[in-house]
Amino acid sequence: MHKNHQISATVLLRNHQVILNGKVIFEVAKDLELSVFLKACYQDLEIDYAKFYKMDLLSKLGFIASEYLAKDQKLNSETALILQNSAGSLETDLNYQASISDENAFASPSVFVYTLPNIVLGELSIRHQLQTENAFFISEKFDASFLIVYLQNLFSTNKANAAICGWLDLDKEGYHVFLSLITQDEKGKALTAENLKENYE
Amino acid sequence: MQQKPAVHIIDDEIIAPLGWGTSANLAQIKQRQTAIKKHKVSAENFYYAALFEEEKLQQNFDQLSFSTAEDFTKLEKLFLLTVHHLLERNPSINLEETVLIISTTKGNVELLEKAENSIPEKSKLYSLGKTIQKYFNFKNEPITLSNACISGGLGLSVGKRLLEEKAYKNALVLGGDVVSKFTRSGFQLLQAMDSEICKPYDKKRKGINLGEATAGVLLSTEKQNSIIQIVGEATANDANHISGPSRTGEGLVKAISSALNEAHLEASAIDCISAHGTATLYNDAMEAQAFGRLNLQQKPLTSYKAYYGHTFGASALIESILSIKSLQQNLLFPSLGCDEIGVEPALNIQQNLENKELKFALKTASGFGGCNFAMIFKNLKYA
Numbered sequence: 001m002h003k004n005h006q007i008s009a010t011v012l013l014r015n016h017q018v019i020l021n022g023k024v025i026f027e028v029a030k031d032l033e034l035s036v037f038l039k040a041c042y043q044d045l046e047i048d049y050a051k052f053y054k055m056d057l058l059s060k061l062g063f064i065a066s067e068y069l070a071k072d073q074k075l076n077s078e079t080a081l082i083l084q085n086s087a088g089s090l091e092t093d094l095n096y097q098a099s100i101s102d103e104n105a106f107a108s109p110s111v112f113v114y115t116l117p118n119i120v121l122g123e124l125s126i127r128h129q130l131q132t133e134n135a136f137f138i139s140e141k142f143d144a145s146f147l148i149v150y151l152q153n154l155f156s157t158n159k160a161n162a163a164i165c166g167w168l169d170l171d172k173e174g175y176h177v178f179l180s181l182i183t184q185d186e187k188g189k190a191l192t193a194e195n196l197k198e199n200y201e
Numbered sequence: 202m203q204q205k206p207a208v209h210i211i212d213d214e215i216i217a218p219l220g221w222g223t224s225a226n227l228a229q230i231k232q233r234q235t236a237i238k239k240h241k242v243s244a245e246n247f248y249y250a251a252l253f254e255e256e257k258l259q260q261n262f263d264q265l266s267f268s269t270a271e272d273f274t275k276l277e278k279l280f281l282l283t284v285h286h287l288l289e290r291n292p293s294i295n296l297e298e299t300v301l302i303i304s305t306t307k308g309n310v311e312l313l314e315k316a317e318n319s320i321p322e323k324s325k326l327y328s329l330g331k332t333i334q335k336y337f338n339f340k341n342e343p344i345t346l347s348n349a350c351i352s353g354g355l356g357l358s359v360g361k362r363l364l365e366e367k368a369y370k371n372a373l374v375l376g377g378d379v380v381s382k383f384t385r386s387g388f389q390l391l392q393a394m395d396s397e398i399c400k401p402y403d404k405k406r407k408g409i410n411l412g413e414a415t416a417g418v419l420l421s422t423e424k425q426n427s428i429i430q431i432v433g434e435a436t437a438n439d440a441n442h443i444s445g446p447s448r449t450g451e452g453l454v455k456a457i458s459s460a461l462n463e464a465h466l467e468a469s470a471i472d473c474i475s476a477h478g479t480a481t482l483y484n485d486a487m488e489a490q491a492f493g494r495l496n497l498q499q500k501p502l503t504s505y506k507a508y509y510g511h512t513f514g515a516s517a518l519i520e521s522i523l524s525i526k527s528l529q530q531n532l533l534f535p536s537l538g539c540d541e542i543g544v545e546p547a548l549n550i551q552q553n554l555e556n557k558e559l560k561f562a563l564k565t566a567s568g569f570g571g572c573n574f575a576m577i578f579k580n581l582k583y584a
Contacts, residue, residue: 081438088308088326088347093383097313100386112387113444113569116306118348122570125438131455134438134572135355138326138345146344153362157205157463159435172320 005155005162006188011068012199013061013177018044019199020068034175038064045071049127056092056114058170059123061177066124066164069181076183080133080160081121082150083179085169088138089117094172120168133160142167142178142200144193151182151191167200205365208420209427210578213522214286216279217414217515218251219508221261222286226519227526230534231554235508237398237410248389249398250380251412251510253279267336274309274323276379277332279415283375284333287417294419298370301343302360303330304352304377305514311381333375341369350477350511350568351436352376353416353518354576358434360420370422376518377415384513385411391444393481401478401504401536402485402550404543409479412510416518418525429525432561432579433464439571445483450491452573453565457495460575464561468495471577472559473533473551475524477566478504479511480538484567489544497563501551507537517566517574524562528580531559558583 012019016037018026026044028037034057041064042052052063062083092114099107113119118136125134133154137146147165154160166179178200182191189195213223219236220226229236236251253275262278265285273281280303288294308326315321322328330343344363348355353376360372378384388394388409395407420431437459439452446453461468474497476488492498505520512519527533533555542550560583566574 086325086327090320090324093307093310093313093324094316094320096387097310097316097383100382101314107386107390109387109390112390115383115387116347116349116569118568118570118572119443120570121348122438122443122572125440125571126443129440131437131440131452133436134348134570135346135359135436136348138347139342140325140327143342143344146342149363149366149368150359153366157365159459159463 004184005182005191006185007180007191007195008183008185008188009069009181010199011065011179013065013175018068055123058089058091058168059114059120061170061175062120062168063123063127065177065179069164069179070128075128075130076162077130078132078160079130079162079164080154081124081130082135082147082163082165083121083168084137084139084142085117085167086138086140087169087171089115091170142197144196147196148191148193206367206422208361208364208422208431209424210429210525211419211421211425211427212287212291213525214283214417215414215519215522216283217509217519218253223522230508233535233537235398235537237507237510248385248394249410251410252380253413276309276377277329280329280333280375280377281336283415283417284337284373287373287419288337291419294371296338297340299339300341300363300369300372301330301333301339302356302372302374303343303345304356304375304518305329306347306349306352306378307381307384310383314382349570349572350513351517351566351572351574352514353516354521354564354566354574355436356518357418357431357521357576358436361431361434364420364422372420373417374420374518375415375417376515378513378515379413380411395480398538399480399507400538401480401506402542402544402548403539404541406480406482406485406543408481409506410510412512414509414512414515414519416515416522418518418522428581429528430579430581432577433460434576435459435463436572436574439573441571443571444569446487446567448487448490450487450494452571453488453491453567454494456573456575457563457565460577464577466561466577468497471497471500471561471563473527473562474500474502475520475562475564476502476504478506480506485544489546489548492548493546498546499549501533502548503534503536503551521564521576524564524578528559528562528578531556533557
């Protein structure tokens, strides 16, 4: 569909594994807490970024996934960030709600700030210095066809020339993260809804 | 580059404590009337906000023949009413060629107060789209977005982008949020609320007031009788801070520049601005910096926050509608609450209702997560 844009890398976080371009490159025991998995990933990435420790879990998931995606390259400065999920910021919403419902709990403004799903887009923008198009969509299931049309418009109007897009979901049941890096690289998979969906199911 | 179809504004609706329907809202704005009042939480705890009278909302809702078997939330009722009014006035619209886009920051978050072990399905933001889809038989899967305070404006961008790609002929863009303990307590914790009616761009501004509202805009690639077209729009992140704006307005400058670029316009072509103007110290200062950098500081500028409070998912959509009304009626609407300018460079705050020929209107918004939005509307009367 897009002559010039390809899916140049994909990352999947699931069952405490990091799967980069189809290969498991890091994993920890499945019975560990999500926060332990994320911290282990952070150490595996050998990065020094103190802001990571202040993030909520949704932002940490997005941060870790995009660090793996961008590991061996600097992102193009016109990389749009277009994410979807089903639960919004529900995990942090519940934490914040619990803190205002319980008179003995301490409600924190820094937790409240994370009760918006697009905060992770801000975190990624800061990390990669991207002053670019951002949007966070909420749908029951991953909607690859919509993403394709949306990206087609961003690229054809020169509002972006690359993108990180995909699914970043977290709720009580667990997490499911699948991000793609879309660039104008020669190598990669064709940017189609089928290819975007391939690793989602 | 392939020519993209033009996107026209067909109809609009605002349901807010300020007024029921867009015209009722305009009547209030022309009279400089605010809907913001003092509301008590407890003996010592009060706040200023623009809130619906529950009785009036219920009366209006009862006039519709929705199934009473379902227990609708306040936000659902407001959205259903908004869509009802728009579809009633536009009976020829083919829903098979129409995409529904819903912008909200917190949806039915108040349902979490009663959530014990299970998460109520309606606390998921996409459930709003399902409810509306079901009651009006929209054929296409609704699109929901949640992008902080730019959500309502971004909804218009998303609609325009999908129509440009010929994915649909029409887009019905909705934006809405209601005030809950969740948001009220959060903004109290952030110490971001004024203890009186808010004062956008004023020296003594101290923060926002909360507000609740829904709004809707019908977009189409078929011009019909429309005289307003979206000619440029963009978003851009500050890449600076998650809960405070860039001091130099980086993202806002970039969003406006990109929208101007798409419209093939110089900044000097803009006739009026409907700005974000939340009345927080940092937001208003940031906007002044950004407008100054683009040499837009002399343009007549209005903030509507002292009429509506900050209605989050609805705000940028309501304020876009007011830009559209300015163009349609050749009227600049008064900004409330700025007695002494308190931003640098000084902005040209529109103080009175004024007749003026207006060709291009700029709408901007900024929000948490560092997001910024800009959109330019063109009045085809002067094309």
